[in-house]
Amino acid sequence: MQRIRCNIASVTPFCDTVFKVILTPSQPVTFAAGQYLTVVMSDEDKRPFSIASSPVNGEQLELHIGAAVAESYAMQVIEAMQSRDSIEVELPFGDAYLRQDLPRPRLLIAGGTGFSYINSIMETLIAAGDTTTTFLYWGCRDQASMYQADKLARWAEHYPHLTVVPVFDEAVAGQRQGTVIDAVCSDFISLGDYDVYIAGRFEMAGAAREAFREKGVDERRLFGDAFAYIK
Incomplete structure (x- = not known):
């Protein structure tokens, strides 16, 4: 683990509820796609966020921080970054990083700003020229919350091995509606042959694990940092 000043x-808004943060580390950093860092607010207050950038681009770190409510946990971090020139982070953390050891198809699932985790994995796979069959499901409340919809569309257009499925809580013309977990379970008879990567709220990850067990998922190939905190 490294503690580094950046x-x-x-700090720019993707939309009304999500900020894009770009940090420039004072020294080289090492992490794996899908890991996270903590922002050091104080020695007693360290707040975790997925690293959205790929380790291929080690000169900068990108974060996607959902912050819509004043004085919230996340907004306090945004306000601190807006008022300072630098901040300390600690990294890397997390065991749900990208595995490329077995040639298995992949299922990438994001809820809300969990897309930052998936973005790091996707950018790394693209940089490596990986063409393994991949399905990407991203669940959001509404179209405005899907803050990188244009990127999804570009990926879907340029990479024939990739299937992109947006899912919305609210009705959106021509799009899937419901929970992202229900969408996955509806589309797959079995998940036994897939590497599954998931990021979102803890309750979403817990529900996904239960649902995916019924779909025969190999839990050794089910990756999500939330699983270290929920039993």
Whole structure:
């Protein structure tokens, strides 16, 4: 684990509820796609966020921080970054990083800003020229919350091995509606042959694990950092 000071290069809104943060580390950093860092607010207060960038681009760290409520846990981090030139982070953390040891098809699942975790994995696979069959499901409340919809569309257009499935809580014309977990379970008879990567709220990850067990998922190939905190 490294503790590193980073210059705050930019803090810009993706949309009304999500901010894109770019940090420039003061020294080289090492992490795996899908790992996370903690923002050091104080020695007693360290707040975790997925690293959205790929380790292929080690010169900067990208974060996607959902912050819509004043004085919330996440908004406090955004406000701190907006008022400072630099901040300390600790990294890397997490065991749900990208595995490329077996040639198995992949299922990538994000809820809300859990897309940051999936983005790191996807950018790494793209940089490596990986063409393994991949399904990407992203669940959001509404179209405005799907803050990187344009990127999803570009990926779907340029990479024939990739199937992208947006899922919305609210009705959106021509799009899937419901929970992202229900969408996956509806589309797959069995998950036994897949590497499954998932990021989102803890309750979503817990529900997914229960549902995917019924679909025969190999839990040794089910990756999500939430599982370290829920039993």
